[in-house]
Amino acid sequence: MLRHATFIAITTIACIAQARAAEAGRVIFAAGVTQVAERAGAEGMAVQEGDLLTTGTDGFLYVKTPDNGLFILRPSTRARIAAYHIDKANPANSRFKLELLAGVARSKSGDAVKLARQNFRFNTPVAAIGVRGTDFTVYHEHDTSRVVVFTGGIIVSGFGGGCRPEGGGPCEGAASRELTAAQRGLLLQVKRGETAPQLLSGATGPDQVSPPRSDEPLAPVLDAKKSESVAQIVPPAAQQPAPPVVVAPPPVVDVDTPPANPRALQWGRWAPLLGEQATAGLVGPAGAERILGGNFVLFRTAGDAYVAPERGSVSFSLKDGQAYITNDDPAKATVAGAMQNGQLNVDFGARSFTTTFDLVGGDSTYKLYAQGDVASNGRIGNNPGLRPVANNMSVDGFLSNANGGSAGYIFHSRLDDARTANGVTYWTH
Structure with a gap:
């Protein structure tokens, strides 16, 4: 009877260990x-949840x-x-956790991750990373x-506050x-x-710290119907690490002879607010273009x-600017906002x-971001409704050759259910 109980206990422990160390790739x-x-990496080798993966100074390891x-x-x-649990019956219950302890690693989301992004976490020793369905590279x-x-x-x-290493999913706050x-x-x-x-x-x-191999896929497509051999991603002849491929910096703008009479930017608040005049x-210099938004006006003067x-x-x-945060409740005062970490x-x-x-206002900080279009005449703007992922504010502004290159835009953003922000920014090159 004792031997039978011992056998059951050992079997149970083995099953638990197996369940906790499922194949992750x-x-x-x-x-x-x-x-x-602690085993030499080789093509076809299974990677279990929790296995420590390491590379030497010349090492590259690709896990599917x-x-x-x-x-x-x-x-x-x-x-x-650390964890890779795929729930095919209920994809929203899948859970994923990757950990980078040191070095450079790249993660390209799989099909199951895209169905359960709220349960994906990529940890470094100091930060938590969540995804929106993504291909990214991390260096620590x-x-x-x-x-x-x-x-x-x-x-x-x-990490800090409610964001802890042992947590799952993105830390949003x-x-x-x-x-x-x-x-x-x-x-x-971080x-x-x-x-x-x-x-x-x-x-x-990360790419400058540890360049990718020349055969590392720029946009990996891992089709399950195709061969899973290395040839799908790496040419068979590639037996030795290829010379590092350093990612080139973005090209700089060709600078022609600057215009003799560049169109300068001027901005201000056309309405009094918070006791300030x-x-x-509303009428700017003769021949100037005008953008009006909320309490602010932006001019691009006449010229070349x-x-x-x-x-x-x-x-x-970000060189200068001004912003205000207003509340839908008229009984709550409008407050001035400060802009930091501008790009x-x-x-x-x-x-x-x-x-x-x-945007910092009172005891709150809001991350505002936008992308948009640049016209041939230097007008910049966007429509948040057309780019819901990359915008949480509307932007309308100008580029200028004045002061060695400058820009300005008026913005508007709905911060939450009760508050909105309006302001103007001025940028220099």
């Missing part, structure tokens, strides 16, 4: 020194998940797939994590920040002890016509722009 390519749970996703480790990296070293997006969008938060593929050239950075990520432009990203009239370059990109820094990036080749900043 399979290696489809390994180069250089790689390990899967059961739902045709992709998890890539570049050299000098330690990571694991010492106390700093940086992440860039190839497709889709992510939401990032540092006042301190979280979003990044989309439309915000090319930007990355989010340092230990900081809950709010920083949006950076021109900073060293108006700072601009602005012609947008045909190619290249340029980034602007405005213009891609002339794509005739598009992206912009983002933190």
Whole structure:
């Protein structure tokens, strides 16, 4: 009887261990020194939940998940797939958790993740990353994590408050920040002890720290009907790590002879507010173009016509501006808002722009962001209804050759069920 009970106990423990360590993927390519749970990485090897994945200074490891996703480790990296539970009967109950301990890793969401994004979490030692159906790359070293997006969008938060490493799904709150593929050239950075990520432009990203192999897919398509061999992603002849491919920086705008009489930007508040007098009239300088929005007016003065370059990109820094937050309840006072961490990036080749900043009002901080179009005459604007994912504010403004290159726009945003924001920004190159 004792032996029977012992057998049942051992069997139960084995079943529990098996359930807790389900297969999370399979290696489809390994180069250089790689390990899967202290075994040398090899094509076709199963990766169990919780297995520690490591690569040496020359190592690359590609893992295909059961739902045709992709998890890539570049050299000098330690990571694991902590959980990968797919519920085919009820996809919303699926759960996924990836962990990067150090180095550089890339995650491309599989089919099941796209059906249960609310249950996907990618942890670094200092940050939690959630997805909107995404392909992104993360770098972590010492106390700093940086992440860039190839497709889709992510939401990032540092650990603290209600965002904890043991949690699941994205951490969404006042301190979280979003990044989309439309915000090319930007990355989010989180340092230990900081809950709010920083949006950076021109900073060293994961691809610069550890470049991808030349055969790493730019947009991996892992079709379950096709062969799962390495040849699907890596040419059979590629036995040795290819020379690093450094991602080139975005092209700079060709600077022609600046116009002798550039069209300058002027802005102000046309209506008195919070006891302050108006700072601009509704009628601007003779021949000026005008944009009117809420309490603000923006002029582009008369002068030589602005012609947008045909190619290249340029980034602007937030120089000045003003904003107010109003409440639908007239009994609640309007408050002034401060703008921080501003970014405005213009891609002339794509005739598009992206912009983002933190609006601080009272004890609240709001992350405002938008993308839109750039006209050949330097008019910039968007329609949030046409781009619901990449916008939470409407933008209307101008580009200018004055002051070595400048920009300005008036914005409007519905912050929540009760509050709206209206303001104007001024940017310099």
